[in-house]
Amino acid sequence: MRYLHNLSLEKTIFFLLILLSFSLSVNALIQATKWVNRPFPGFLVYNSLIVSQVTLPRWSLSRELGIRSYDKILKVDGHPVSSAYELYDLVDDTPVGTPRSYLVLRDGKLYEFSIPTMKFTFDDLLQIFGIEFTIGLIFLISGVVVYVLKPQLTVSKIFLLMCISIGIWFIEDFNYQTTYSPFYSLNIAYLAQIFTPAFLISLSLVFPNKKPIFRMKPYVFWIPLFFSGVIFALQLVYVDSPSIWKRIDTIVWVYLLLGGVSIPLSAAIGYYRPSGVLEKQRAQTILLGSFLGFFIPALLAFLIVVFEFNSITYVALPVIFFPLSIAYAIVKHKLFDIDVIIQKSILYSVLTSIVVAFFALTVLVFNMLFAEHGGWENPFFFLILSVFLVVALNPIKGWIQGFIDTAFFRKNYDYTKTLSEISSAMTSLLNLDEIASKIISTVTDTMQIASASLLILDQNTGDYRIYITTLDELRDREFCIKSDDKLVSSFYSYKQEIFKEDLVSDSRYVKSRIELTRVFNQLKASLMIPLFFRAQLVGILVLGEKKSGLMYSSRDIKLLRTLANQSAIAIENSFAFKLVEDYAKRLEETNRRLQETQTQLIQAEKMSAIGQLAAGIAHEIRNPLNIIEGARYYLYQMVEGEKASIMKEYLEYIKHEIDRTNRLIDSLLKFSKMEPPHFEPVNINSILENALVLLRKQLQDNRIVLKTEFDPNLPQIMGDPNQLWQVFINILLNAIQAMPLGGELKVVTGICNGDQNRVFASFTDSGIGIDEEDLPRIFDPFFTKKDKGTGLGLSVSYKIVEGHKGKIVVSSEKGKSTTFVVELPVNQQDNARGVKGYGRA
Incomplete structure (x- = not known):
């Protein structure tokens, strides 16, 4: 109950912060629009009458008419002023273009300057307020969206606080220098600015992964917040001292720089020393956002300075990529195409830099060599530039693409060719061993996966057993997933692949997270793909991480889904073929047994017939033999004379044959009447x-x-x-x-x-x-x-x-x-x- 109470209190506090932030945004917009078409001094001041460093090229501050940033206004036309509100009120009653005299304090010395008043236009509002307001609003929305989608994550809460801090700083910055009600006397914009680096540093401690120092000593989270509090207190104390206030402001900007660097630095560490693929992908996303949010504005600022454009505030717009990249990395745990985005970003950034460098160099050369003929405005300049873009741009692009692929990414496979090979193989194979081997070899060779296993439905038990695997420790194990396992029920419920990161980030798997994590760890899996034939799960394809350390792209998932569909059909075909083959074997065995039975029956009938015949023949032969034996015996007794010995010899021969015939008859009788x-x-x-x-x-x-x-x-x-x-x-x-x-x-x-x-x-x-x-x-x-x-x-x-x-x-x-x-x-x-x-x- 106490935990639920704390959770409810936490959500209430964050809700009030969000409500306050958007209320300030609406109020800031209303107050800012009141400045359109008003006279103003040509510069902005804080409530302490210190001149702001915020300016536009057409303003007096930028035209070097005497007034500088951090000067403190003491008098206007000889009238002492005690607040910015009095200064603006005096100028507001003056026609546009009327010179006003300003007595200022600079480095302990007094200076007086005469500067004409100006009209604050709608364009001024867009450049000074509109850009900052848009950026601040995007920060606020990003933080709120992430918190709403992932309220249970610590990083979501810190990110929301960071976005609120930066959002209020940007949104209220203009009003902090123009609107002076009791509410704005609290310096809320400056407060938000000072606490921004603290939240940036705190975010770097927990994202893209929790740093060891935060795990061991959670109190480090409060150190940057304490430092920000000290700076804010000093600012309040020395608000009326321009020289000290300027030093404090310098410290704030250095602190902001450190806070801004901490995020990409943390991401770089996470990229080169990742604890997992997801962390590396998140780091890549943040680095991409930092590149787009910091490098591109710097490049645009350089171009503006070189070519003397006026709209310098617009270069801040790409800063929005920074919070958007972090928000995307937090919310989206399946960063499928981040590698593609990074590749394209690097490619076109380098390509743009080369084109800009060539353009600038060509302008310089033409201005030096053809100054008398119009310099870079000479038609030949545009001809050379066009030839460069037509002839050299594509080869340079191909060379850069090849270098990026070799240096940062592995070569990608030919998707169409691989898909064609899979389709051809799966439709031609009927043997389950060959199908399983083809599936595993395709995914491991094509995507360079460290480990892969295939579990196939046991039609007798309904369980899923490892049929083939690249992991030695699983080959000798009788590992199986029961038909009532949480993994199987999840596949049947959602009918889509499951990443290991889903177990933490996807609410659908919260209840079965422990059981699913155990199975993933046992199989060393990073991704599991179901193999469905119609409505039946016939197999599970288990994949480990890529050898490159990269995450699966959307193209990988598309190919794997196609492979899963075709593999399921091939496996089902092999089941049917095996069934037909078993029936054929049974039929062959039945035919063999029938033939043996038929042979035995024929033999038995033959033996029975011969036995009956033998019994009849023995009976018919034995009677004449007995008569012959009696006659032989009688003759043997009667034989006398010279030839008696010869005759008795023949009579003995007759007796021998009679005995042999009797023995044969005895065998026949025994054969026909064999005892059981x-x-x-x-x-x-x-x-x-x-x-x-x-x-x-x-x-x-x-x-x-x-x-x-x-x-x-x-x-x-x-x-x-x-x-x-x-x-x-x-x-x-x-x-x-x-x-x-x-x-x-x-x-x-x-x-x-x-x-x-x-x-x-x-x-x-x-x-x-x-x-x-x-x-x-x-x-x-x-x-x-x-x-x-x-x-x-x-x-x-x-x-x-x-x-x-x-x-x-x-x-x-x-x-x-x-x-x-x-x-x-x-x-x-x-x-x-x-x-x-x-x-x-």
């Missing part, structure tokens, strides 16, 4: 190790080198150990038989592509390989190209793996190697479903 697996927790590493122990002798006899890579963390699966052992034995025997001259056999187990729900066992041999045309048939029953064997081993293995809800895959390169991969599920429920299905089949 009995599932239990098993470790395929253990089953493989047991199988390899059994085949170790065969491996050694065939000079085969065995290599194993068993995953020690392989999970147990639900399977039939006996059937799986049979599968592995069949595959291993095939591998051994494929390497008659020796070779290498590699057995590997592991997790299928990181899927914890499936395991695999692979068998790779360096044998003779399998012909490509035979690969689709190797799991068919009875298919074999070996001299021995039934061709049922791989068929049985296929059926066992299928019963485990797994799959067996083979790949081979003729003459080099063959690889069998058995994949099996871990999940018991899948196997349980497989058992039921197996049983129904």
